[in-house]
Amino acid sequence: MRRSPNAGDVEEFLCGPLPHDLPEDAQTRRRIVKQFEINRTEFIRIIKTILSTKEKDEREDEALQRVQGNCWNGWLGTLEEETGGALSAEQHGFRVGKSTISAIKSCLDWVDNSEEDMVVGIFLDISGAFDNLRWNILIRDIMDLGASDAIRSIIQSYLTGRRAVLSVDGATAFADLTRGCPQGLQLGPSLWNLSMDRALATNNDDRIKLVAYADDLGVLIAGSDLGEIQGKVRATLGDWATLRGLTFSASKSRAIPLKGGLRPSFTVPFGTAKIVAVDSVRYLGIELDSRRNFWAHVCSVAGKSDSLYSRLRAASSADWGLRQSTSAVLYREVFLPRITYAAEIWSKGVLTSKARKPLGSKQGHTERPRRTRCRSLLGSCLLIWKFVGMWLG
Numbered sequence: 001m002r003r004s005p006n007a008g009d010v011e012e013f014l015c016g017p018l019p020h021d022l023p024e025d026a027q028t029r030r031r032i033v034k035q036f037e038i039n040r041t042e043f044i045r046i047i048k049t050i051l052s053t054k055e056k057d058e059r060e061d062e063a064l065q066r067v068q069g070n071c072w073n074g075w076l077g078t079l080e081e082e083t084g085g086a087l088s089a090e091q092h093g094f095r096v097g098k099s100t101i102s103a104i105k106s107c108l109d110w111v112d113n114s115e116e117d118m119v120v121g122i123f124l125d126i127s128g129a130f131d132n133l134r135w136n137i138l139i140r141d142i143m144d145l146g147a148s149d150a151i152r153s154i155i156q157s158y159l160t161g162r163r164a165v166l167s168v169d170g171a172t173a174f175a176d177l178t179r180g181c182p183q184g185l186q187l188g189p190s191l192w193n194l195s196m197d198r199a200l201a202t203n204n205d206d207r208i209k210l211v212a213y214a215d216d217l218g219v220l221i222a223g224s225d226l227g228e229i230q231g232k233v234r235a236t237l238g239d240w241a242t243l244r245g246l247t248f249s250a251s252k253s254r255a256i257p258l259k260g261g262l263r264p265s266f267t268v269p270f271g272t273a274k275i276v277a278v279d280s281v282r283y284l285g286i287e288l289d290s291r292r293n294f295w296a297h298v299c300s301v302a303g304k305s306d307s308l309y310s311r312l313r314a315a316s317s318a319d320w321g322l323r324q325s326t327s328a329v330l331y332r333e334v335f336l337p338r339i340t341y342a343a344e345i346w347s348k349g350v351l352t353s354k355a356r357k358p359l360g361s362k363q364g365h366t367e368r369p370r371r372t373r374c375r376s377l378l379g380s381c382l383l384i385w386k387f388v389g390m391w392l393g
Contacts, residue, residue, distance in 0.1 A: 079155070079190060083145040087193065088200040093214035094189040100284040103213040104345050107220060107283075108292075110209045111258045116222035118260030120229050122268060122275060123283050125252035126241070129215035130181045130188065133195055134245040135159045141195045155191070158182070179245055189214065199240045208232060213284055220258070226266060233268050233275075250274060254281040257290045264290055286342050294346035301339055 087095075092103035111119045139156055162177040181188040192214065199217070200210050209220040219237070223229040241248060250273030257264060257277065264277040280289040280296040287297035 079142075079147060079151050082147045082151060083142070083194060086145045087197050088212075090200050090210060091193055091197055091212045093212065093216075094193055100213055101342055101345065103211050103216075103218070104284055104286055104342065106211050107209070107218050108345070110211075110220055114207075114222045114259065116207060116259075117224050118226065118229060118262060119220060119222045119258045120226075120255055120262070120268065120277075121258045121281070121288070122219040122221065122233065122255045122270075123253060123281055124217045124219060124237075125249045126215050126217065127247045127249045127252075129246060130183075130192060132179050132245050132247075133181055133192065134179045134243075136178075137244050138191060138195055141198050142191075145194055145197065155187075158187075195244060199237055202237065202240055205232070216284060218283065222259075226262060230266075230268055233270055238271055254278050256281045256288060258288075258292065262290070284342075286345060294348070297346050304338055 090106060092098040092100070092106070107121065111121070135156075138159075139152060142152055142155065159182075164175045164177055166173045181192050196212050196215070196217075200212060203210050207222045209218075209222075211218040211220070217237075219233075221229045221232050223232065237248070248270065250270055253270070253275045255264075255266075255268045255275045255277040256279070262277075264279045266277050267274040268277065269275075280287050282288075282300075287294070287300045289296040
């Protein structure tokens with residue numbers, strides 16, 4: 001029979017025993033002990049509430065999840081304090097002050113500042129990244145980045161003894177888990193960052209740039225000619241991935257020339273496969289093209305608004321359907337964010353009449369469900385002022 005955990009279960013079931021090998025630093029010791037006691041006090045309080053309710057089992061599960069989340073948020077803070085200073089500045093995912101925008105800008109700035117004649121960008125796809133990361137190597141990565149033995153023990157304990165269970169038609173199968181980032185907690189992305197940092201640390205060539213956002217990995221390689229660039233790719237990241245049980249999908253990865261006037265008619269050897277060069281590639285929501293004029297992205301943005309416009313138009317009319325105030329909210333909160341995402345990156349692409357035409361027409365279309373007298377000229381003016389005024393000053 002199930003029973004509600006009592007106060008004595010706290011250490012064993014959720015937090016584990018307070019580690020004996022606490023770090024020597026007095027401040028760190030006090031922080032760990034304090035968090036441990038906070039978790040225990042909170043757990044006891046919730047258990048007492050559970051025992052006084054009729055819906056015991058349901059409230060028990062809710063309490064366990066809540067306290068477990070609070071517990072791991074505390075440990076996560078300690079982990080980030082101990083390792084955050086050692087992480088590469090080129091990991092832009094799940095970090096304060098970093099974003100998809102900072103990752104894209106880092107790539108493009110490096111290309112602009114490169115003194116080499118040619119630069120090729122390779123955007124790699126890691127197959128099942130969050131599901132296949134080996135735990136034994138992850139623990140080693142944590143220690144290499146300076147985490148204390150106490151934090152290492154807590155994380156190792158959390159990963160130990162996990163099983164996957166599948167039941168079908170009365171038959172049940174079990175599998176012991178040894179890999180993958182835990183889902184549902186902030187811990188999972190942070191653990192991935194720690195292992196990805198080891199990939200970024202493998203680069204000691206100033207003509208190669210690695211930029212990561214979660215499991216999206218961009219590799220920029222500069223050289224005097226294509227042959228030199230292709231030679232550098234062969235030895236990039238293979239050992240890092242193999243050691244951690246990860247594989248790159250060459251068929252889903254793409255290469256694109258970003259400097260030097262190369263035409264995308266070449267391939268790049270990567271391991272035993274080849275990565276095909278293309279004229280444009282989608283990276284973190286932006287269509288990067290080899291000419292760097294962002295025309296491909298302008299076309300993509302304009303096309304995305306068509307389905308949204310059709311739905312708004314079908315639900316709106318001068319006499320019935322959505323009210324103008326409701327359409328205004330959809331326009332402001334849905335349409336504009338989709339159009340203006342990363343505009344500081346590609347805003348120069350709307351300085352030509354060729355680009356203003358498709359974007360301006362889309363804005364005019366979307367205005368019509370809100371104001372039937374809106375003219376496309378007004379939509380174009382609003383759009384131009386928005387991009388040029390906001391992003392180009």
